[in-house]
Amino acid sequence: MKQSIQLRLGQSLTMTPQLQQAIRLLQLSTLELQMEVQQALDSNLMLEPVENDNETSESSSNGDSADSKSTEEGGQPESASSTSAETDIPNPDQNDSIPDDLPVDSNWDDIYDSGSTSYSAPASDDDRDYFETHNTDSENLHDHLVWQMELTPFSDTDQAIATSIIDAINEDGYLTTSLEDIHQGLLETYPELELDEVEAVLHRVQQFDPIGIGARGPGECLELQLKHLPPDTPWRNEALQLVTQYLDLLGSRDFNQLMRRMRLAQPELQQIIALIQSLTPRPGSQIASSQAEYVIPDVFVSKRGDKWHVDLNPEAAPRLRINAHYAGLVKRADNSADNTYLRNHLQEARWFQKSLQSRNETLLKVARCIVDRQRAFFDYGDEAMKPLVLRDVAETVEMHESTISRVTTQKYMHTPRGIFEFKYFFSSHVGTADGGECSATAIRAMIKKLIAGENPAKPLSDSKIAALLADEGIEVARRTIAKYREAMAIPPSNERKRLA
Numbered sequence: 001m002k003q004s005i006q007l008r009l010g011q012s013l014t015m016t017p018q019l020q021q022a023i024r025l026l027q028l029s030t031l032e033l034q035m036e037v038q039q040a041l042d043s044n045l046m047l048e049p050v051e052n053d054n055e056t057s058e059s060s061s062n063g064d065s066a067d068s069k070s071t072e073e074g075g076q077p078e079s080a081s082s083t084s085a086e087t088d089i090p091n092p093d094q095n096d097s098i099p100d101d102l103p104v105d106s107n108w109d110d111i112y113d114s115g116s117t118s119y120s121a122p123a124s125d126d127d128r129d130y131f132e133t134h135n136t137d138s139e140n141l142h143d144h145l146v147w148q149m150e151l152t153p154f155s156d157t158d159q160a161i162a163t164s165i166i167d168a169i170n171e172d173g174y175l176t177t178s179l180e181d182i183h184q185g186l187l188e189t190y191p192e193l194e195l196d197e198v199e200a201v202l203h204r205v206q207q208f209d210p211i212g213i214g215a216r217g218p219g220e221c222l223e224l225q226l227k228h229l230p231p232d233t234p235w236r237n238e239a240l241q242l243v244t245q246y247l248d249l250l251g252s253r254d255f256n257q258l259m260r261r262m263r264l265a266q267p268e269l270q271q272i273i274a275l276i277q278s279l280t281p282r283p284g285s286q287i288a289s290s291q292a293e294y295v296i297p298d299v300f301v302s303k304r305g306d307k308w309h310v311d312l313n314p315e316a317a318p319r320l321r322i323n324a325h326y327a328g329l330v331k332r333a334d335n336s337a338d339n340t341y342l343r344n345h346l347q348e349a350r351w352f353q354k355s356l357q358s359r360n361e362t363l364l365k366v367a368r369c370i371v372d373r374q375r376a377f378f379d380y381g382d383e384a385m386k387p388l389v390l391r392d393v394a395e396t397v398e399m400h401e402s403t404i405s406r407v408t409t410q411k412y413m414h415t416p417r418g419i420f421e422f423k424y425f426f427s428s429h430v431g432t433a434d435g436g437e438c439s440a441t442a443i444r445a446m447i448k449k450l451i452a453g454e455n456p457a458k459p460l461s462d463s464k465i466a467a468l469l470a471d472e473g474i475e476v477a478r479r480t481i482a483k484y485r486e487a488m489a490i491p492p493s494n495e496r497k498r499l500a
Contacts, residue, residue, distance in 0.1 A: 017351075018351050018354070018355070021351060021352070021355050022354075022355040022358050022359070023406070025355045025356065025359045026358075026359050026362060026403070026406045026407060027406035027407075027409060028410075029410035029411070030296040030298055030313075030316045030410075030411075030412075031296065032410075033316075033318065033359075034318065037318040037320065037356075040320075040352050041320075044345050044348055044349050044352070045323070045326055045345060046322050046323055046326055046327060046342075046345045046346050046348075046349035047320050047321075047322065047323070047349045047352065048320070048321060048322075048323050049318070049319065049320060049321075050319035050320065050321050139287070140171075140287065141169070141171060141173065141213075141284045141287040142166060142167075142169070144209075144287050145166045145169065145205070145208055145213065146163075146166060148208045148209065149162050149163070149166065149205070149208075152204065154201075154204075157190055157193065157197070158197075158201050158204075160186065160189065160190070161182070161186060161193075161197065161198055161201040162201050162204070162205055164182050164185060164186060165182060165198075165201060165202055165205050165214060166205065168182065169213065169214055169284070170284065171284050171285070172282040172283075172284045172285060173210065173212060173213045173214070173215070173221070173282060173283040173284030173285070174214075174215055174216070174217070174221070174284075175202070175214050175215065175216050179195060179198050179199055179202065180195065182198055183195045183198045186198070202214060206224055210280070210283040210284070210286045210287065211224060211225050211228050211283065212224045212225045212279075212280060212283035213283050213284065215283075218247065218281055219243050219244060219247045221281060221283065222239075222243040222247075222276060222279050222281065223240060223243050223244055225279045225280065225283075226239055226240050226243065226275075226279070227240070233275075234271065234275075235268075235271050235272045235275050236275070238262065238264070238268075238272050239272050239275045239276050241262065242258070242262065242272060242276065243276065246258055246261060246262065249261070250273070250276075252494075253494060253495065253497040255269060255497075255499055266499060269499065270499050273499065295412050295419055296313070296315070296316050296412070297313050297316065297412045297413060297414035297419055298312070298313055298316050298363060298367075298411045298412055298413070299311065299312055299313060299363065299364065299367045299411075299413050299414070300312075300313060300413075300414045301367075301371055301378065301413055301414065301415040301416070302416070303378070303416070308371050308372075308375060308378055310364065310367045310368045310371050312360055312363070312364055313414070317356075317360055318356065320349075320352070320353060320356065322346065322349050322350070322353070326342065326345075326346075327346055329342055330342045330343050330346055362399070362403070362407055363407055363411065365397050366393060366397060366404060366407045366408065366422070367413060367422070369393050369396050369397055370388070370393065370413075370422060370425050373386060373388055373392065373393070373396075373425075374386055374388065374425050377417075377425070378415060378416070378417065381417070381445070382441055382442060382444070382445035383442050383445045383446060383449070384442065385425070385427065385439045385441040385442045385445070386437075386439055386442075387427060387428065387437045387438070387439040387440075388425055388426050388427065388439070389426060389428075390404045390405055390408075390426065407422065408421075408422035408423045408426070409422075409423065424441075427439040427440040427441045428440050430443060430474060430475070430476060430480075438474050440484070443469070443474065443476060443484060444484045444487070444488060446469060446472075446474075447465055447469075447481060447484055447485060447488070447490075448488060448490070450465055450468060451465075451485075451490060451496070454496075456496070456497070456498035456499070457497070457498065457499065458497075459493040459494075459496040459497055460493060461493045462478045462479075462481040462482045462485065462492070462493070463478050465481050466478045466480075466481050469481075
């Protein structure tokens with residue numbers, strides 16, 4: 001192939017660094033945005049946080065005037081010597097809240113606040129946030145069982161067996177490995193170990209908290225919990241008989257067969273089932289294994305008069321300003337390294353401020369559009385939810401669908417009905433008999449309402465629910481009803497059957 005030089009004309013879209021930064025900030029959640037702002041404050045000396053609302057107007061006027069004077073006159077302005085608002089640091093010698101002599105039984109945490117590592121002004125108990133001054137770390141089920149094992153008088157061999165058993169217990173509290181496999185795994189270290197010893201240690205582990213831990217099935221789990229009840233508990237013996245012999249009949253809701261085999265009347269069987277339902281089929285779930293996650297709403301929705309209003313969360317929207325002193329040091333005609341460094345940081349600070357402002361404006365615009373489209377939801381609830389897709393909002397606010405997708409991801413709205421993610425208000429639609437549309441969210445709410453009002457002895461099947469919705473003019477297939485029901489974690493009709 002012969003090589004040659006050719007001239008071609010073409011068009012391509014190139015994203016500027018400013019646009020890339022604006023798009024990146026737009027898709028960040030509130031917590032991620034706070035981290036991004038903190039990184040910008042650490043890396044750019046021109047940026048500083050605004051401590052209160054009174055400083056916002058002063059910072060904008062001071063920053064702009066100082067920067068304009070330095071740019072036009074080519075020197076440092078007179079106001080450059082006035083720095084940003086300074087915070088007086090209290091003198092530690094003036095703090096008389098620390099006693100000279102502490103009681104013998106006193107604790108360090110009783111005198112000093114251990115919830116924060118940075119210095120802050122003394123605050124009363126009413127001013128401090130519980131979630132900021134307390135750690136949310138929690139142990140998992142495995143750590144909880146190991147802690148109890150270390151407090152139990154085990155021999156070295158029994159402790160090794162108990163460790164293997166605890167390692168085989170899943171998050172629900174069930175033993176996932178057979179005793180034979182555990183025994184085989186320990187024979188290499190303990191050749192004379194017998195299977196009976198492994199089973200004996202298992203019985204000791206099953207006495208740990210929570211009760212029912214280490215069970216090899218639901219029947220054994222319920223049996224362990226029933227045996228820990230007082231012997232005089234009403235219907236305790238009958239419940240033990242049911243979970244050990246007829247648990248499969250209870251699982252299939254064959255109440256007539258249960259009453260015949262156990263020779264019980266219907267009221268008596270109801271009492272026994274009520275006792276079993278008071279137990280915990282997954283005891284491991286009682287031990288928290290993850291930290292609590294908190295949601296910071298981006299906007300607040302409130303009703304004033306007859307209209308719904310949307311406002312940005314002032315605590316979630318970071319407020320920054322340009323330091324007037326450093327901005328005043330920038331000289332227009334100076335090309336020294338220090339001046340170039342300051343000028344670049346000043347330009348980056350302006351870009352970052354504009355990106356934050358653009359993010360807030362876009363977020364507020366999209367939120368108001370969603371509230372306007374879903375006004376019926378805020379007035380009447382889930383059943384009044386209207387069909388809505390990204391394209392509808394994009395056309396209203398005159399933006400691209402990809403931008404709307406970024407805005408609605410991990411953004412939350414605080415409403416009188418609860419806190420919802422923006423994407424919650426988007427759903428597909430189903431045609432109605434009169435030619436209208438009904439959203440999938442509204443259909444799920446209707447299904448939940450029908451199931452809540454059904455007869456427990458004769459629960460509604462998916463086909464019956466589809467027929468009831470058809471009477472309301474909503475044509476939904478039976479498989480669609482099943483899909484929505486499973487998405488809401490509602491069991492099928494045969495599993496919802498109860499004694500009347």
